[in-house]
Amino acid sequence: MMPRVLIFGTGGIGSAYTYALTQAGADVTAVCRSNYEAVKARGLAIDSIVWGHDLHVHPNVARTCLEAAQALPEGEIYDYIVVTSKAFPASKPSTADNIKPAVGKGTTIVIIQNGIRIEQEYSAAFPDNPIISCVVYLPVTQTEPGIIKMLNLELLEMGSYPQGRFPEAPQAFAELLGKGNATAKVYEDIQPRRWSKLLVNCAWNPICALTLGSDVEFLTSSKGAEDFVFSVMMEVVAIAKTLGYGELVNEKEARRQLDRAVARVQSNLGYEASMLADVRNGRRMEVEAILGGVVKIGKEKGVVVEKLSALYTLATALDSNIQRCRKD
Ligand SMILES: NC(=O)C1=CN([C@@H]2O[C@H](COP(=O)(O)OP(=O)(O)OC[C@H]3O[C@@H](n4cnc5c(N)ncnc54)[C@H](OP(=O)(O)O)[C@@H]3O)[C@@H](O)[C@H]2O)C=CC1
Ligand SMILES: CC(C)(CO)C(=O)C(=O)O
CATH class of the missing domain: 3.40.50.720 (NAD(P)-binding Rossmann-like Domain)
Structure with missing residues (x-):
């Protein structure tokens, strides 16, 4: 049937x-x-x-x-x-x-x-x-x-x-x-796979939402852009390691996930992460599911989460401003 x-x-x-x-x-x-x-x-x-x-x-x-x-x-x-x-x-x-x-x-x-x-x-x-x-x-x-x-x-x-x-x-x-x-x-x-995907989402979702552009547009926007994305991914790697997921979620995997975007620069096929679609449509963003939990675990484990915390704080502010505009 x-x-x-x-x-x-x-x-x-x-x-x-x-x-x-x-x-x-x-x-x-x-x-x-x-x-x-x-x-x-x-x-x-x-x-x-x-x-x-x-x-x-x-x-x-x-x-x-x-x-x-x-x-x-x-x-x-x-x-x-x-x-x-x-x-x-x-x-x-x-x-x-x-x-x-x-x-x-x-x-x-x-x-x-x-x-x-x-x-x-x-x-x-x-x-x-x-x-x-x-x-x-x-x-x-x-x-x-x-x-x-x-x-x-x-x-x-x-x-x-x-x-x-x-x-x-x-x-x-x-x-x-x-x-x-x-x-x-x-x-x-499946959990290590979730953490590998987080390498992508913790970096690209807030970056695309906050910069109103695709991953490729960000990568080509300044000299430091690629290194910045990599450094965000490496904070996720450091947290994933404390949870025992280091065999999959490590520097090599971060590089692989980043290179998937770098490879699209030539053809200019940018991905606009789903958080950017939320911003464009005035919708709530998945700030807690994607960034909040990760930052919390990182702090609990004593990992340096400077960049993730900054993205989390900025994305939270963007999200609450969008919600306020919707209500007004
Ligand atoms: N889009 C992408 O490229 C990718 C998305 N993802 C993930 O997949 C998931 C889905 O994302 P995406 O498809 O982009 O999200 P969308 O915002 O496009 O779709 C979500 C849908 O859920 C509907 N919905 C929400 N609440 C209710 C409800 N109470 N009753 C009925 N319908 C409801 C919304 O309806 P309404 O229109 O009325 O709000 C909307 O149609 C997310 O976790 C995202 O992070 C993962 C990889 C890629
Ligand atoms: C970056 C992308 C498109 C990868 O599937 C994604 O997961 C999202 O938009 O949330």
Whole structure:
């Protein structure tokens, strides 16, 4: 039988996986908020350097998880709920509260979000459900409601949360994504992968947001720019080492992650990190999930986090000013 999938948060990432999972043969329902009318009327239009241009998908659409649960045939459940909203730990209601009406016995919860320590709210709320924690490399923006632009990278790394619980769940989801031409890799321990991705996000997300430009625009803006990014990444490396992740998250890995951006300078293919999209759209930024937790751990461990702290302080101020402007 076709797996039933509910996507919670149909922005850039949610739309990309709505497309891939529909291609894989799943019956996909997308929870849409600001883009509800557009997606209901016209579906999602996707332009992707990886998957192709002029792609269209028309998922079932719901405004809330409760509405999506009520639309299920009697006795059926969603096999997967894929969380692709932004990560705001400690927000009320929490995302776990929001998805609760659609979580059935046996529903696998798939978290596709940046940041660290974002999984606990789900394991606390749904101790008997499989949880898959994912790290995503997929630069994508919703440019207008239902219109999605994906650049040249697409990779989903995943593992069970907590490690070792429902160990077969990530493989099954990876195989499903594979049928939809998405690239998925399974890891026994996903946490070092999260920290490797943090090298990218702790540096590029606040830098792009604060400088209103892409990674490539920053790298070419001054002589010291590349060294500055590397020094931010090296603070993340120092923290990751104290947590035992040094085998993956080390100077070589920081250089590799930085070089992925440097390699795009020639072709001028800049990535505008998702925090910059938030600034442009007057939305809340994932400051705590991406920077707050890292700075806190760094200080607890006695690591020098001068640059990360500065970026955290500046990004927090930017975020609160954006929220204030929205209210005014
Ligand atoms: N975009 C990118 O290039 C990348 C993003 N990521 C990560 O992926 C995650 C998703 O990012 P991204 O796709 O960019 O985010 P977007 O802001 O594009 O999409 C989030 C979506 O969630 C929706 N949403 C939020 N709360 C609710 C709610 N209560 N009910 C219904 N819908 C809701 C938003 O609706 P509304 O429009 O109404 O606010 C929006 O459509 C983040 O953790 C991000 O850091 C990782 C790699 C790359
Ligand atoms: C930098 C990028 C695009 C890499 O996937 C990302 O993770 C983000 O925008 O949050």
